[in-house]
Amino acid sequence: MLEAQIYVTLKRSVLDPQGETVKSGLASLGFTGVEDCRVGKFLVLTLGETDPERARGQVEEMCRRLLANPVIEEYRFQLREVAG
Amino acid sequence: MRVGVLVFPGTWSHQDFAHVLGDVVRSPWGFVWHKERSVAGYDCLILPGGFAHGDYLRCGAIARFSPVMEAVVRFAKEGGPVIGSCNGFQILCEAGLLPGALLRNTCLQYRCQWVHIRTENRNTPFTRRLAPGQLLRIPISHGEGRYYAAPETLAAMRARGQIVFRYATADGRVTAEANPNGSLENIAGVSNEAGNVVGLMPHPERAAEALLGSQDGLPLFLGAIQTVR
Numbered sequence: 001m002l003e004a005q006i007y008v009t010l011k012r013s014v015l016d017p018q019g020e021t022v023k024s025g026l027a028s029l030g031f032t033g034v035e036d037c038r039v040g041k042f043l044v045l046t047l048g049e050t051d052p053e054r055a056r057g058q059v060e061e062m063c064r065r066l067l068a069n070p071v072i073e074e075y076r077f078q079l080r081e082v083a084g
Numbered sequence: 085m086r087v088g089v090l091v092f093p094g095t096w097s098h099q100d101f102a103h104v105l106g107d108v109v110r111s112p113w114g115f116v117w118h119k120e121r122s123v124a125g126y127d128c129l130i131l132p133g134g135f136a137h138g139d140y141l142r143c144g145a146i147a148r149f150s151p152v153m154e155a156v157v158r159f160a161k162e163g164g165p166v167i168g169s170c171n172g173f174q175i176l177c178e179a180g181l182l183p184g185a186l187l188r189n190t191c192l193q194y195r196c197q198w199v200h201i202r203t204e205n206r207n208t209p210f211t212r213r214l215a216p217g218q219l220l221r222i223p224i225s226h227g228e229g230r231y232y233a234a235p236e237t238l239a240a241m242r243a244r245g246q247i248v249f250r251y252a253t254a255d256g257r258v259t260a261e262a263n264p265n266g267s268l269e270n271i272a273g274v275s276n277e278a279g280n281v282v283g284l285m286p287h288p289e290r291a292a293e294a295l296l297g298s299q300d301g302l303p304l305f306l307g308a309i310q311t312v313r
Binding site: 013015017018066069072 | 141142145149177178184185187188189190191192230232233234266
């Protein structure tokens with residue numbers, strides 16, 4: 001079986017107040033070297049599809065149609081083999 | 085004239101809309117469950133606030149694929165008047181019926197308060213009864229109402245008059261202090277290009293009776309009724 005690991009993040013042009021707040025939390029812990037922080041989503045899908053090329057196409061479509069909103073978000077993903 | 089009030093799992097403002105329609109403006113109405121595939125018999129559609137499908141993934145992202153939404157899109161494309169308030173606005177954006185998206189409030193807080201909004205466009209079925217620049221005192225109740233659209237989209241919307249309401253001070257000035265959620269250009273409500281689909285974060289159904297503190301939301305209902313009558 002294949003596993004898709006999908007990252008969805010806000011576009012750079014979109015303000016991320018959550019990321020800003022996490023950054024200031026880190027700064028108050030003493031981690032003052034953090035230049036920027038962005039918070040996103042991480043999705044893990046286990047796929048019945050075994051052909052990586054077809055799986056890639058399916059995940060691409062899932063991201064485009066539902067998992068990310070192209071107005072505000074970007075996505076990237078990787079596939080890996082997992083034991084069925 | 086019959087108004088359809090859409091109900092998704094997690095919708096919460098539908099009873100308030102039904103109350104205003106039935107008891108205040110005395111218009112026939114009916115609930116439309118999200119699994120319906122037709123909106124036949126309705127002349128106007130309302131997408132109320134709430135947390136449709138738990139707002140999982142993104143606000144409105146799952147709701148836009150509810151079976152009823154295909155009929156809503158057809159109704160809107162044929163020019164039928166459609167309004168979404170709060171979560172309904174988020175659903176209309178996710179469905180592509182309205183431009184832009186709604187993001188987490190800049191303050192990161194859920195904001196439940198009275199605001200003032202300024203009427204920027206009267207050329208929609210819902211705002212035709214308002215005066216140019218008319219101020220409405222109306223409640224908001226949301227955590228994710230920060231309006232965003234890409235700069236080129238916003239410019240096109242401005243040119244076409246698609247910005248319908250802006251957050252303003254009590255005396256009508258559009259200032260940063262009057263902006264409760266960090267929306268670009270203080271945008272509180274927008275329309276599609278044709279003007280028949282409107283979305284706004286505030287709750288007109290909670291500002292339709294003097295007893296509840298404001299009747300400023302009432303003209304939106306009356307405008308829609310006048311349009312289709």
